């Protein structure tokens with residue numbers, strides 16, 4: 148599959164750049180082949196300098212394609228796979244390779260995020276393997292829904308899983324994301340059984356994911372796993388609001404503000420009370 152003439156650079160200043168139709172013209176058969184082989188992936192972008200997506204300074208590859216429909220998603224342009232740029236695995240690995248020395252000096256690493264990176268699990272495995280060959284620390288930021296597509300050996304390519312748990316109550320989760328949370332919880336249990344390090348991520352949205360009992364259930368579950376090294380409580384923000392508007396999509400959280408300091412402290416306390424390190 149030929150790569151398009153690069154009008155849009157692969158590197159972006161941030162994932163909040165709106166990117167659409169970069170994979171237009173890629174036929175359905177080619178998309179299917181890319182998904183089956185992982186020789187080609189669809190990427191929103193690469194960004195550098197992130198300090199919130201794993202330990203140290205990170206290079207992040209943002210994949211396109213997500214099967215969830217989170218009400219608070221701040222990158223809805225990544226839902227559609229062909230909004231991303233078709234990039235060969237060799238090109239993606241070369242891009243990562245540019246930063247290999249700096250990442251080691253800064254004790255950082257590579258994070259594969261999205262969208263949902265496991266929508267392209269063969270490409271994800273190949274890119275994580277390339278990072279591993281370069282001696283770069285690897286993190287996978289995932290909602291876990293497609294975790295079963297990774298074999299145990301493939302999971303070994305991931306030094307750290309950043310696992311998003313959006314809500315505990317199944318009905319609340321379905322209303323929030325459009326899907327069931329059972330596969331995510333199952334993946335969390337599998338990671339625990341294999342003692343794979345996990346940082347749990349919880350997005351705190353006033354009026355949507357701030358129910359104390361629901362957070363407590365997530366915290367109890369996380370504490371019982373035994374492999375959750377840290378919990379990141381991520382305050383909801385509106386940096387992605389313009390994307391919903393530009394894409395002509397109805398945004399249910401148009402008028403929702405970020406949680407205040409007290410709400411964030413309350414959520415952190417719930418996790419900490421159960422012995423978890425929460426930041």
Ligand code: SF4
Pocket residue numbers: 213214215216217219220221222223225261262263290324
């Ligand atoms: S899982 Fe992530 S990328 Fe997918 S809709 Fe939810 S917030 Fe957006």
